[in-house]
Amino acid sequence: NAGVTQTPKFRVLKTGQSMTLLCAQDMNHEYMYWYRQDPGMGLRLIHYSVGEGTTAKGEVPDGYNVSRLKKQNFLLGLESAAPSQTSVYFCASSYTSGAYNEQFFGPGTRLTVL
Amino acid sequence: AQKITQTQPGMFVQEKEAVTLDCTYDTSDQSYGLFWYKQPSSGEMIFLIYQGSYDEQNATEGRYSLNFQKARKSANLVISASQLGDSAMYFCAMRANFGNEKLTFGTGTRLTIIP
Numbered sequence: 001n002a003g004v005t006q007t008p009k010f011r012v013l014k015t016g017q018s019m020t021l022l023c024a025q026d027m028n029h030e031y032m033y034w035y036r037q038d039p040g041m042g043l044r045l046i047h048y049s050v051g052e053g054t055t056a057k058g059e060v061p062d063g064y065n066v067s068r069l070k071k072q073n074f075l076l077g078l079e080s081a082a083p084s085q086t087s088v089y090f091c092a093s094s095y096t097s098g099a100y101n102e103q104f105f106g107p108g109t110r111l112t113v114l
Numbered sequence: 115a116q117k118i119t120q121t122q123p124g125m126f127v128q129e130k131e132a133v134t135l136d137c138t139y140d141t142s143d144q145s146y147g148l149f150w151y152k153q154p155s156s157g158e159m160i161f162l163i164y165q166g167s168y169d170e171q172n173a174t175e176g177r178y179s180l181n182f183q184k185a186r187k188s189a190n191l192v193i194s195a196s197q198l199g200d201s202a203m204y205f206c207a208m209r210a211n212f213g214n215e216k217l218t219f220g221t222g223t224r225l226t227i228i229p
Contacts, residue, residue, distance in 0.1 A: 044219075100166060102149070
């Protein structure tokens with residue numbers, strides 16, 4: 001099992017460009033999440049999904065959109081990138097909700113917006 | 115709202131010594147889980163240990179143990195016999211059991227093991 005994978009690993013964008021980050025999991029998990037990690041801060045939830053075809057806003061959703069067309073994939077889109085979106089992005093998945101369910105993380109995508 | 119506080123931005127510990135990383139939390143939920151993750155310089159998030167709010171015994175996983183003091187709302191990570199490979203960022207996180215999907219993370223502690 002590959003676990004949680006993220007594509008790409010690194011990306012540099014210019015302000016105003018768009019891009020999509022792809023997250024894939026092969027553990028048949030229902031729940032998927034996108035977080036961002038900034039220096040000096042812990043991870044913050046951007047959007048999440050509780051199942052195929054569903055999405056919901058997290059703590060810092062502005063400037064991002066997501067889609068979960070297939071259970072195993074969760075896409076994060078930036079329509080018009082801004083320098084404030086320079087960050088490391090982590091995708092995670094879990095079998096279900098609740099405090100007793102570990103979230104498995106992908107390796108991260110380092111995004112720089114110039 | 116949930117909040118995690120990690121007051122130690124950085125720690126230096128001699129190899130083979132034990133180390134305690136502090137974590138306090140704030141929540142109004144009765145049922146919740148506490149997690150510790152390790153983030154080495156390579157960047158991935160590695161799950162270390164979990165403690166449920168109703169667990170009466172402290173969680174242990176190999177060299178990792180969680181010192182859970184519910185009344186004090188603290189969930190400190192103890193690493194016994196530290197190794198050079200333990201050098202990393204360590205994040206404490208919590209998650210409510212109902213109606214809250216996200217993990218709330220602290221700001222992390224950077225642990226450096228000195229040979």
